[in-house]
Amino acid sequence: MGGANLELFKFSVYIFFPIATMYYFGAPEFYDSHVKQRPPTTRDEILIEIEKLKAKKKIRETRVENSNIV
Structure with missing residues (x-):
């Protein structure tokens, strides 16, 4: 149905999304501004x-x- 391009797009989303999430939430700036404040x-x-x-x-x-x- 979608072909190789659709599969390539889905694969790239499956790989990119977790890496981007880890990069954003694992950054020290995020930790300092959202977690450390008590x-x-x-x-x-x-x-x-x-x-x-x-x-x-x-x-x-x-x-x-x-x-x-x-």
Whole structure:
């Protein structure tokens, strides 16, 4: 029905897809951004996270205020 070209395409997909998946999910950047991040557990870590969130919120608010001025 499909011939040799279809079989070649299917074979290449069967080979390429697992390799691409291993390459993407096995990369250190993926691990650092998705797996290593844990919620803070100690009081000091929690306070540091709260300060980071407050700083991000302040930056976001100033951007909104500046965009409303223009």
